[in-house]
């Protein structure tokens with residue numbers, strides 16, 4: 668008979684707050700976030716690394732939380748979609764652009780896409796449209812047809828682009 672697996676204490680920084688919970692070694696980070704820590708903004712789609720719904724930032728890097736065990740991220744800094752809006756619910760620039768462009772319908776894929784672009788735009792604030800399309804290639808969306816998502820991200824990019832030289836003040 669298999670011995671029940673011992674739970675281990677996992678402590679991490681979730682959206683700026685230190686939190687802890689107990690996890691069996693096989694518990695996925697996705698389930699730890701949702702069921703143990705109550706951060707249900709991260710969605711679960713395929714559970715094998717394909718759809719991108721479960722994307723969170725682990726120490727600043729966009730990662731599939733269905734491909735990590737909770738015990739592996741002990742001591743890490745995790746950012747989820749809950750970190751994006753202000754405490755009073757004011758959307759950040761990326762979320763606001765998604766709203767403006769109708770870049771979501773059912774919203775199931777949206778948290779993961781927002782987190783991938785959060786990481787990407789921090790590293791590369793003024794990408795080309797092709798680069799944005801390339802990032803979106805890591806996500807499945809059954810509703811939007813993708814074009815509005817690309818438009819929303821490019822809108823944010825246009826807002827962070829430096830003024831063209833010679834532009835009047």
Ligand code: FES
Nearest residue numbers: 712713714719733
């Ligand atoms: S649920 Fe993780 S990639 Fe689909």
Ligand code: FES
Nearest residue numbers: 772774808809810
């Ligand atoms: S908005 Fe429905 S799956 Fe993307």
